[in-house]
Amino acid sequence: MINNPIVKFERWWDEVKRFGLKHPGAVCVSTINEQGFPSGRFVDLKDIADDCFIFCTNLDSQKGHDIEKNDRVALTFWWEAIGYQVRIIGHASQISSEAADRYWDTRPRDAQITTHSCQQSKLLISEKLLQVQFEKVKASLEGMEIPRPDNWGGYAVEPIMIEFLTFKASRLHLRERYTIVENEWSKELLQP
Ligand SMILES: Cc1cc2nc3c(=O)[nH]c(=O)nc-3n(C[C@H](O)[C@H](O)[C@H](O)COP(=O)(O)O)c2cc1C
Numbered sequence: 001m002i003n004n005p006i007v008k009f010e011r012w013w014d015e016v017k018r019f020g021l022k023h024p025g026a027v028c029v030s031t032i033n034e035q036g037f038p039s040g041r042f043v044d045l046k047d048i049a050d051d052c053f054i055f056c057t058n059l060d061s062q063k064g065h066d067i068e069k070n071d072r073v074a075l076t077f078w079w080e081a082i083g084y085q086v087r088i089i090g091h092a093s094q095i096s097s098e099a100a101d102r103y104w105d106t107r108p109r110d111a112q113i114t115t116h117s118c119q120q121s122k123l124l125i126s127e128k129l130l131q132v133q134f135e136k137v138k139a140s141l142e143g144m145e146i147p148r149p150d151n152w153g154g155y156a157v158e159p160i161m162i163e164f165l166t167f168k169a170s171r172l173h174l175r176e177r178y179t180i181v182e183n184e185w186s187k188e189l190l191q192p
Pocket residue numbers: 023026041042043044045055056057058061062063064120121
């Protein structure tokens with residue numbers, strides 16, 4: 001039996017990666033907005049570091065603003081190919097600029113250009129303008145190493161609860177919930 005949910009997650013994560021999915025790291029990040037509404041959107045899980053789940057984004061985006069006001073977030077994975085769901089709740093904090101630089105350097109050049117050519121979550125006048133802006137920025141950065149913008153970074157989510165669900169066709173799913181109790185992970189089963 002695995003008593004540490006991070007170790008269990010890493011095992012599932014390795015299994016998922018072996019499946020050759022197109023977006024194995026797609027995870028729904030839910031934040032709470034200023035009106036108290038939850039707001040979910042998918043991002044890519046970049047890493048698991050120091051027992052935290054890392055994703056990267058524009059810090060001035062909607063999710064960035066939400067986290068600034070309220071660090072409580074949820075992460076939800078569903079890997080259909082393998083029948084696993086993982087639900088995490090925890091506290092998000094910004095990663096260091098050194099760590100952000102490392103993740104930035106792993107991004108494809110086009111993604112870096114897109115980041116420079118857009119203001120994520122702001123209103124867009126027309127779809128055409130998006131391409132025009134992209135081409136303009138691409139030409140201006142031709143032959144150069146693309147620097148990380150100051151407002152692109154990442155968040156580390158420190159979990160306080162992780163639930164693993166193993167999907168069963170009978171709907172008798174196995175639900176294993178880990179919570180932090182007095183600084184230790186404690187495991188319970190839940191009815192499906
Ligand atoms: C599979 C998938 C992966 C995505 N990965 C990221 C990501 O890693 N970072 C990011 O900022 N947006 C990512 N997006 C776009 C987000 O879903 C979202 O549109 C964007 O971050 C703006 O969200 P916000 O306005 O709520 O902040 C991804 C979308 C999909 C469908």
